[in-house]
Amino acid sequence: MDLTYTPKEQAFRAEVKAWLAENLKPELAQKVKRGQHLSKADMEGWHATLNARGWLANHWPKEHGGTGWSAVEKNIFEEECCLAYAPRVLPFGLSMLGPVLIKYGNDAQRKHWLPRILDGSDWWCQGYSEPGAGSDLASLRCRAVREGDHYIVNGQKTWTTLGQYANMIFMLVRTSTTGKPQEGISFLLIDMNTPGVEVKPIHLLEGTHEVNDVFFTDVKVPAENLVGEENKGWTYAKYLLTYERTGIAGIGFSMAALNELHDIAADQNRAGRKLADDPLFAARMARAEIELENAKTTNLRIVSAAAAGGAPGPESSMLKVKGTEIRQELDLLKKKALGVYAAPLVPEAFEPGFNGPYVGPDYAAPIARQYFNNRKISIFGGSNEIQKNIITKAILGL
């Protein structure tokens, strides 16, 4: 065992740091740090910046535009991006659909869609969940019926993240109702501009518009947009989910959140001393930090053990549960640390270009909202209860 980074890895970290310093615009990082609204252009712009350097799809195989980085290098990259407050790379095309097409798509699909993910021609969203099919995803009912060269799609998807910006959606659809529910699911790519597709906003409890309902009425989809084989979509769907889960663990996000927490605790006072020196609060911060340090190593152990270039199997469920618990604890502590200034809601502060005056400290505005919003991370990508069911079955064998 050796937990030290090799000289090569250290040099790599320095390279990433230097590149970020040069290419991540301070205004953009500031927006991310301040929890301000990122426009579609902001997100697309960051993808383009990374793509120009060849680092956007760093986890893809080299022949499709990946980097060939080791698990440790990918980790270093993610950490540095989070610590520098780079916008997050949207997972839908890069971490979800990309790996599925690479593994299960045909040549024509790879040739057509992968470059479009890289150059930003397409904005993908994920059409898995339905009102009746959340944890029990395999019970999904959105129907696709083959008619000649096309599928005709009818039904509804829900919770579609950033669907309001997307022009493409990858879908799980029902193509057969005989046999086990898992055996009648297919993986279909749909152009959101096709007649019959309708997107309606869902507002989250803290007031943001991040998710949507998507309705499909007699939507005509070319049959060539079927990925893999008809009725085999469940296999691809599960493969995708292991990538999604590993991403949600968000160790890099927690590292950045821990830094912020320490900054806040060094700035806030309680009973005439720094909050950081309050023994009760300091103990909670320290516990969160210890959990995070442990999780970093667990994460590296699991990711390194996975086959080169692949995603971990059921172990991704462990990462997801622990990773989200730590992120949520840090969100809670940040909110606590604000004291009375957690309450003010100043919508202007989320708009780009806002420079104050703030209510309370300049870092306060997004924190309570983030705490409420991040309750989602233990729900989506398969809820933490579902992850524990997977661990129980697949790892414990119970």
Place this chain on the structure above:
Amino acid sequence: MDFNHTEERQMLADTLNRWVMQDYPLADRLAAGKSETGYAPAKLSALAELGVIGALFNESDGGFAGEGFDLAVVFEAVGRGLIVEPLLGSAVLAGGVLAAAGSDEQKARIEALIDGSATAALAHFEAGDGYDPAYIDTRAAPFADGWVLNGEKAVVRNATTADVLVVSARTKGQAGDADGLSLFLVPGDAAGLTMRDYETIDGGRAAEVSLSDVALPSSALIGAEGAAAAVLEQVLGRGVLALSAEALGLMEVIKDMTIEFARTRKQFGVPIGKFQALQHRMATMLLEIEQARSAVINAAAAEGKAGVARERALSAAKVTIGRVGTLIAEESVQIHGGMGMTWEYPLGHFVKRLSMIGHELGDEEYHLARYIALGRSAA
């Protein structure tokens, strides 16, 4: 011992709960919280007519109740109803100061608070230092025949709509000294008083209050100069009780919603309430809420007493509410899945209020430290 409320109290609770059901639907409460005033003045009048505000004052102050258990009963219903009208700030806190320390002339203002024709707000806490009530930097200096005030107050709920503010200021000493704090009655339209108001994340409005050479007559001083710490301890303690009871009411609603959801939401062909992994967690919610209820009862029983036993029971309630509140808020959303995350479904609004109660009048850690310190001084 008797663990039943008196008939009068039970009736008041029933009346208030019924009124919320019939006359104040959630959509209206949310709209009131989002409105320019941050609450619905007409609903405040209706609450006054129901006797809800009078129940928060004792007879000698023009009310008809005012004991710890009266506060507990009213505020549990406030929580159940997610009521946004300024009962805590206006009646319990600002009105409480007037009742505890006001001159006859100052106390005369309580009548208008009780009948709902006026509101008041307590502008006490400041940005510099969390929740310790002695960390006050706002200054009051003698000036002409009266006083001049300078300073800043943080996150004062319903400040801009208040007819008068009760403002704490230092007449001697420095932040952290209990000695030297004084309380003043400041008209909402006083020269030199400016406010920046905003929404709060749990619905309603608050403001940053700035006092710049606010000149007041000598009659503005409430109680004895420099001796406000004891008054504040008395009144903030009643506020802690009210908030704890409000949290209890919120938790009851949240628990009921969660159980109802678990009964009706089906996944894998069965109601999710059939999964033992969730059953045990809902059982824990129930156990913890009962612990919280006992904490509120302990605090209500102790509120009328004096000394360390009172303060310990009040801090114990806030510690319990803080811990259990976080648990109930987080578990209920989790058990609802995506549905619990939406604006449209009621749960989130109750959860946000419950969660933000932890940021008023001291959080779990503040009251835990206070509880420890009180214990030592009693020994």
